[in-house]
Amino acid sequence: MDEKTATPFGMTLSEIHRKLTELQTAPTRSLGQNFLHDQNLARGIVALLDIQPGDHIVEIGPGLGALTEFLVRPDTRLTLIEKDSRLVPHLREKFESGTTRVFHTDALDFDLRELWGAGPVKIVGNLPYYISTPLIAKYASALSPASRLVLTLQLELAQRLGASHDTSDYGAMTLCTGRRWDIRLERKLPASVFHPRPKVDSAVITMRRKPRDKVRPLDDAVFESLVRRGFSERRKQLRNLLPEFKNDWEKIASALGVSPTVRAEQLAPAQWESLAFTASPKTAQHGAERFDVVDENDQVVRSEFRDVVHVNNLRHRAAHMLLFNASGELYLQKRSIWKDRNPTCWDSSAAGHVDAGEDYLTAARRELHEELGIEAPELTSIGRLTCSEATGWEFIEIYTGQHEGPFQPAALEVETGAFFSLEKIRAWAAASPGDFSPVFLQVLPLLKS
DSSP: OOOOOOOTTOOOHHHHHHHHHHTTOOOOGGGTOOEEOOHHHHHHHHHTTOOOTTOEEEEEOOTTTTTGGGTOOTTSEEEEEEOOTTTHHHHHHHHOBTTEEEEESOTTTOOGGGGTTSSSEEEEEEOOGGGHHHHHHHHTSTTOOEEEEEEEEEHHHHHHHTOOTTSTTOSHHHHHHHTTEEEEEEEEEOGGGEESOOSSOEEEEEEEEOOGGGSOOOOHHHHHHHHHHHTTTTTSBGGGTOGGGGGGHHHHHHHHTSOTTOBGGGSOHHHHHHHHHHHSOOOOOGGGOEEEEEOTTSOEEEEEEHHHHHHTTOOEEEEEEEEEOTTSOEEEEEEOTTOSSSTTOEEOSEEEEOBTTOOHHHHHHHHHHHHHOOOOOOOEEEEEEOOSGGGTSEEEEEEEEEOOOOOOOOTTTEEEEEEEOHHHHHHHHHHOGGGBOHHHHHHGGGOOO
């Protein structure tokens, strides 16, 4: 299909009426359709994306294309996700091209795996108010590649997302979303800028993913459980809602610098994180692990502590495991933002060092249990990477096996994971090699289609 360029004039109210008449349709309340007709606002919302050459822009619910008009650029990719079958032909005719794709689906059902491998992702959308919360949870999740979201929401929800502690708007959503994202209410929007007019005011927010040094290492499941229980009955004191702390509550409250009678909204985000850290299972320090040090022929010469091995670039051993489902898709894990090497990169299904006294297969089985929470299936060795600077001075044995999941990725080790086709992975690695760990890029050529 030939490249298309939208006219940079936006959509006025009269243009919206004309197009709806032409399409013989009308806004549907059940879909939460309210079309923006203020062109200056549309430009301003798009400007908040800070679009750069090579970006991949995703618009949720483009409708008639009021924002899309300003998103079409020759140096970016554009993905449009539209649920309304009446509007999809119009969007495809007007915008679809070699760099713009239109998906006819509910944004809640859209496969986030489609967004990887096409450049840095930024998301924009005028979200239907009745499903804004689950949409934010999905597109701000660990599986989403988005680094920035610019969203139009019901004003009440926007205020809750960006609330300060010790206010009535502050709650579980504020904390659980704000832990990984910087959220800012950019501007309020009156109902008059939409057709039809919604019964409530709206607001535009930006969400920017926090850098790793701004996110405290914690088990997010523990954090979210504490927060949701703590806010389940706002009038109750926390010590009555979190019984696991009952015996030590006076000491914990003192360490947090708060009264023992404190309620949920009185704890600042950093204090909630400290509380979750107290409740999280403590794991052994990696530096205390011992590895076998080997020679150039992979023969054991002695054992050393992990830190000694890494600091001195001593030869040692590791195993990578590649798990396929019955459809032939490969499960990839996304490394945690707190990993000391290659944080946030996609990697083999599981991988880890061979501990002192272990053999490769024993280590492979142990790592599958520790990283993915599964008992190892039958594993087959398909090759080895020779120790070199490119492998981090590791001899690496590579195993394949079959498993359908579900997996339980280890907190602090694995951010998320998903099955991908080998075709998708190869195209993705060719387009964005920096998304993958360097070792996995060496493993990939060993896999047969």
